[in-house]
Amino acid sequence: MGISDVIPVPVAIDEEIEKWTIFGRPVAEVWFTTTEKIHQIIEMGPIKNIFNWGRKNSVYFLMQPMGCCGVEMFVFGAAPYDSDRFGCIPRNTPRQTDVMIISGYLTRKYLPVFKNLWEQMPEPKWCIAIGECAISGGPFYDSYNIIQNTGDYFPIDVFIPGCPPRPEQFLEGLINLQEKIKQRKDKRDY
Amino acid sequence: MTTASEVLSSIQSAFPGAVLDSRVESDRRLWATIDAKTILDVCKHLSSKLNFDHYSGAAGVDWIARKEMEVVEIMASHGAHQVVAMLKVKTHRESPSAKSLTGLYWNANWYEREIWEMLGINFEGHPELYPLLLSDGLMGAWPWRKDYKGYPDLTTGERAVAITTPEGYTEYRFPPTPAEIEAGTVVVERPKYPSFREREEKEIKSDSEMIMHLGPQHAMVPGPFLLDILVEGERVKKAFLDLGYIHKGIEKIMENRTWLQGITYTDRMCYVASLSNNECYCGAVEKILGLEVPERAQYIRVILEELSRIQSHLIGTGEFLTLIAGVGYAPWQYMIMDREKIISLIESVTGARLTHTFVRFGGVRNDLPEGFAEQCKKVLPYMKSRTEEFIELFAQDPIYHARMENIGSISPETGKRMGCSGPVLRATGVAYDMRKEDPILVYPDLDFKVITGTRGDSADRIDVRLREMLESIHIIEQCLDRIHSGPIKTEAKIPKKVPAGEAYYRVEDPRGEMGMYVISDGGDKPYRVKVRGPFYATFQTLTPLLEGVYIADAVAIAGSMDGCPSEADR
Incomplete structure (x- = not known):
């Protein structure tokens, strides 16, 4: 890999630099490296912890009300419970979010849409299931239209039971997620 | 003030023989079974003569033991009187069919669509009988019928089959019934929602038009629904509404x-x-x-x-x-x-x-x-x-x-x-x-x-x-x-x-x-x-x-x- 792959320099200069050596090794190999190499170094070292510390303190969640828990999610994001204190800020589009909150029943008709939303979210991303319906179908477990096992479709890190859970429980769940991210124990292994 | 018994006698005198069965519960509730042939005329009479200008809804009931289905039309008035008339129309359970009231009451549209997709009662004269709440996979299963054996049917133990898709997800599908396999076809024709592409092809007439989605995910509405609007410049030409994204049954x-x-x-x-x-x-x-x-x-x-x-x-x-x-x-x-x-x-x-x-x-x-x-x-x-x-x-x-x-x-x-x-x-x-x-x-x-x-x-x-x-x-x-x-x-x-x-x-x-x-x-x-x-x-x-x-x-x-x-x- 030459220098011209990284910064736009005339090829002549590139060829010239390629002849240079440092401690007997080509300069380009030592100075310029690929993203993959950087990632390998980050994975190995304690710098990953610094990354995760940053990630854990800015878990923006997708405002995605789907049921009763969605109404509690409004309240959780608004002034009385003020999720912003913990770095959990509600966002309106999946492209700006880190956390998907499944806040209610997942129906057969909504599942493809929901998968789409999940795929639109940039990495790194996490998923939380809130309420009985999202965990196991809840009171609608025998409905013809409800998906019971959301865990089969999404890598859910935190389950928050309740029907619907109180906003305080939302906070507890998000703090648990932050702890998981910090300890590098989340499902997608960031 | 009009009372329920007055309404009943008015129907009986205008259409002799149309009321098969009736019950006056109180001054404000009238229950009547109307002959299926005359239901349109009775409704016309109610709306024009007796101020029943509020079509409140319709319900479908599956009477499996009697081998018949019922459509119950709920009629009321906007303040002229307080009578609620519950008019029942009976139909056979095999190939059930009823007359559509959409010509008379504009808002009968959705109620009849819902009854059709849930119970399979066909409405004659309905302008757009296509699914409202259900997804394509469930269409034709008629889930509100009493003999519906769907997923997960805890009484019969028959469950839908779990299938792993190529992407690695688990999906549940209904196995075809033995009758369906024997006949080589599915029993009913399963109409589909127009997909986005189909809708685009059908509706967009010129280069200046496009379809915009609002939803299904929306941050501030407590539940998902899809509003597609066909726009020309800054103006909305037509709107399409898809609901049923959180239909729980x-x-x-x-x-x-x-x-x-x-x-x-x-x-x-x-x-x-x-x-x-x-x-x-x-x-x-x-x-x-x-x-x-x-x-x-x-x-x-x-x-x-x-x-x-x-x-x-x-x-x-x-x-x-x-x-x-x-x-x-x-x-x-x-x-x-x-x-x-x-x-x-x-x-x-x-x-x-x-x-x-x-x-x-x-x-x-x-x-x-x-x-x-x-x-x-x-x-x-x-x-x-x-x-x-x-x-x-x-x-x-x-x-x-x-x-x-x-x-x-x-x-x-x-x-x-x-x-x-x-x-x-x-x-x-x-x-x-x-x-x-x-x-x-x-x-x-x-x-x-x-x-x-x-x-x-x-x-x-x-x-x-x-x-x-x-x-x-x-x-x-x-x-x-x-x-x-x-x-x-x-x-x-x-x-x-x-x-x-x-x-x-x-x-x-x-x-x-x-x-x-x-x-x-x-x-x-x-x-x-x-x-x-x-x-x-x-x-x-x-x-x-x-x-x-x-x-x-x-x-x-x-x-x-x-x-x-x-x-x-x-």
């Missing part, structure tokens, strides 16, 4: 639960108005059982329902403000903060924030806690001053008025014809309120006004909601003065098996007219529960309202309806 589930367990499901129909839903279901069952509710319990119910109305209007208005983003984000925060005060009042009685399951057959679950009245007297004057502040805020803001006035206007005639109710209809100037129209509990003794608007536009709808909150506060204050000690539950023993019978009960939900039609066959479970939701009716009016408006106004109109898709989908 509550009506079917309630058939498989005991009478008491059913109350918990009414909570989850519209979670910001769960107390009115509780009331509606329990009221209907009380009617079948013939129970009297003690006076104290009636007052407790009224107090809680009005508190629930206040919090529902607060969150509805707040959502609207965030949707239009004009008056801004701050009032939403204030409204949610005030709502928390009301919620904690309700919570002190019921123990839950949203899903209360508080009302019981013949009473309420528990008494008011100590010091509730004092707490109310602290919160209510505060709420009153805050509501007045909100009204003033909206009245003063010139930008808000420029944006909202004469946007999405509905005339009184259109409002009645479209079958909407609640604040949406009252904003047009029609004083149609179930608390006056079909009074229940202690509402007749209480002094309150029905709030109406004048223009019927978005600004008026919000204004009506805010002024209704003041009226609710006034009602609660009266109740707190009048309530005295006594029993909170009826002394009569409530049987586990409810005697055979049927009832239709209406309450004023925060969003409008909420009706429940409950049938008992003498068992420990309801035979059929039909919910006539207020937002279902209002939702239907959205597509014609959006035609010809600016794109920016589409959100303002949809938001001012105070949407709760969960109740529309059920």
Whole structure:
């Protein structure tokens, strides 16, 4: 890999630099490296912890009300419970979010849409299931239209039971997620 | 004043032999089985001669033992009289078919589509009989029929098959029945929703047009729904509405639960108005059982329902403000903060924030806690001053008025014809309120006004909601003065098996007219529960309202309806 792959320099200069050596090794190999190499170094070292510390303190969640828990999610994001204190800020589009909150029943008709939303979210991303319906179908477990096992479709890190859970429980769940991210124990292994 | 028996005799004299069976329950309820051939003429007669200008809904019932199906048309009037006529039309269970009323009542459209997709009753003369709530995979399975064996059918043990898709997801599919395999075809033709591409190809006529999606995921509507608008430049040419993204099949589930367990499901129909839903279901069952509710319990119910109305209007208005983003984000925060005060009042009685399951057959679950009245007297004057502040805020803001006035206007005639109710209809100037129209509990003794608007536009709808909150506060204050000690539950023993019978009960939900039609066959479970939701009716009016408006106004109109898709989908 030459220098011209990284910064736009005339090829002549590139060829010239390629002849240079440092401690007997080509300069380009030592100075310029690929993203993959950087990632390998980050994975190995304690710098990953610094990354995760940053990630854990800015878990923006997708405002995605789907049921009763969605109404509690409004309240959780608004002034009385003020999720912003913990770095959990509600966002309106999946492209700006880190956390998907499944806040209610997942129906057969909504599942493809929901998968789409999940795929639109940039990495790194996490998923939380809130309420009985999202965990196991809840009171609608025998409905013809409800998906019971959301865990089969999404890598859910935190389950928050309740029907619907109180906003305080939302906070507890998000703090648990932050702890998981910090300890590098989340499902997608960031 | 017209009474039910007068209506019955009028039908009988105009169409001799058309009424096969009839029952006059009271002055306000008429049950009649009409000959299927004459139903259109009878409805025409009712609407033209007897002021039945409100088509309230329709229910389909599967009588599997009698090998027939029934369509029950629910007709009422906008204030001319208080009779609700329940007209039944019978049809065979093999190839069931009924006459469509869409030519007569515009809003029959969705009700008939729903019956068709759930029960498979074909409607002759319906303009667009394609799925409303169900996804493609379930179409043709007719899930509300009594012999439906779907996923997961716990009674027969037949479950859908789990299949792993190429992407690694697990999906559940119905195995074809042996009859289907033998015949080599599926039994019924399964119509499909037009996909986005198909809709694009069909609707887009020129280069200047495009289709815009609003939804299904939306940040500020408490439930997903899809609004596709066909736009040309800045104008909306046509709107398409897809719902059913959170269709849970509550009506079917309630058939498989005991009478008491059913109350918990009414909570989850519209979670910001769960107390009115509780009331509606329990009221209907009380009617079948013939129970009297003690006076104290009636007052407790009224107090809680009005508190629930206040919090529902607060969150509805707040959502609207965030949707239009004009008056801004701050009032939403204030409204949610005030709502928390009301919620904690309700919570002190019921123990839950949203899903209360508080009302019981013949009473309420528990008494008011100590010091509730004092707490109310602290919160209510505060709420009153805050509501007045909100009204003033909206009245003063010139930008808000420029944006909202004469946007999405509905005339009184259109409002009645479209079958909407609640604040949406009252904003047009029609004083149609179930608390006056079909009074229940202690509402007749209480002094309150029905709030109406004048223009019927978005600004008026919000204004009506805010002024209704003041009226609710006034009602609660009266109740707190009048309530005295006594029993909170009826002394009569409530049987586990409810005697055979049927009832239709209406309450004023925060969003409008909420009706429940409950049938008992003498068992420990309801035979059929039909919910006539207020937002279902209002939702239907959205597509014609959006035609010809600016794109920016589409959100303002949809938001001012105070949407709760969960109740529309059920």
